[in-house]
């Protein structure tokens with residue numbers, strides 16, 4: 001802690017038109033990705049692809065779905081996938097609501113979700129969500145390629161990884177505390193993600209806080225509609241043999257600053273490797289002795305937030 005502690009996430013720019021593998025801007029961004037992940041486990045990325053134009057549509061769709069009656073939202077059931085079911089009306093985190101879409105980067109699964117919410121479907125919702133999720137998936141895959149390359153891993157290794165990735169899309173809403181409440185209120189409990197990486201995006205209402213290695217808490221400000229947070233999950237922490245740590249984070253809603261009753265809508269795209277993840281040989285050396293046994297990444301989801309990945313597959 002202390003005055004010299006970090007107050008901002010590192011911001012990287014993926015907007016250059018020439019961000020093609022092998023170009024100078026790619027190599028520069030690649031080393032920045034590795035550095036930011038090793039230092040903070042998290043960074044902000046600016047990625048232009050259509051987001052300005054999409055922004056209004058995506059968050060009007062988010063409002064539309066969360067404005068549905070609770071019974072309707074509860075039709076999105078857990079079905080064995082812990083991040084999928086509807087969460088809401090929980091007295092411990094009364095401001096929080098969320099629901100997930102398994103394999104949420106496919107139009108088919110987005111449509112199946114919409115069918116549950118609106119029996120006659122909702123084409124506009126599906127179009128907006130699908131357009132958004134493809135952009136987030138692109139960001140995730142650029143990051144994955146950069147991580148693999150920056151550790152000197154062969155392209156086949158990375159392509160195999162990306163080909164076996166499954167994405168869980170989670171839609172979240174955090175209400176603002178009522179006007180009488182002066183103190184900031186917990187929107188979502190402190191945790192680390194179980195994913196390999198998570199891509200987060202939100203509307204203009206801030207609330208995300210990320211803990212640094214020094215124990216400082218950063219209030220994350222998403223500066224523009226084209227900003228995304230990239231966060232390392234426990235899967236990446238174990239796979240990288242702890243070169244990268246998954247940071248603690250939480251959502252805290254505060255009325256004091258804006259005094260407006262605005263809901264914070266956010267979208268989390270969580271990547272999971274469908275299979276056994278193991279630390280690549282290249283990432284094991286004297287300085288970094290093997291810390292994790294090979295593990296079934298998706299099965300990690302069956303453990304609650306209270307279970308540390310070390311208990312699951314730590315050595």
Ligand SMILES: O=C(O)CCC(=O)C(=O)O
Pocket residue numbers: 170172188193200202208249250251266267268
């Ligand atoms: O709403 C957010 O920005 C963060 C949500 C989150 O941390 C999660 O769903 O794991």
Ligand SMILES: [Fe+2]
Pocket residue numbers: 191192193249
């Ligand atoms: Fe999270």
